[in-house]
Amino acid sequence: MQDWAGVFIPLVLFILLSPGLLFQIPGKCSVIEFGNSHTSAVSIIVHAVIFFCFAAVFLVAIGVHIDLGS
Template identity: 90%
Template sequence: MQDWAGVFIPLVLFILLSPGLLFQIPGKCRIIEFGNFHTSAVSIIVHSVIFFSFAAIFLIAVGVHIDLGP
């Protein structure tokens, strides 16, 4: 059996946590801004920390497994 959780979970998190796509923490004028398609160095660092935290929680702590096929 192949475990695809290591591929799908980071892919989905990367898409959802891209700075400026859905939201940006911290924003330029507010703490959080939605859909502004801009980014900064601080928001890249914050989103990277959030990404790796969620990836570690889902893959290591919770132990999510996705098996495809029979």
């Protein structure tokens, strides 16, 4: 069996943690802004660190496995 967690979890995290899509940390006017569709270099770095932390927690610490097929 193949483990698909290494594909699906980063894909979902990338979509959810794209700066400016759902939220942006730090925002231009406040600490967090929702749905502004703008980004900056600092917010890209912050979202990349958050992405790495969540991916490490789900894939290494918890050990999520997704097996497809019969």
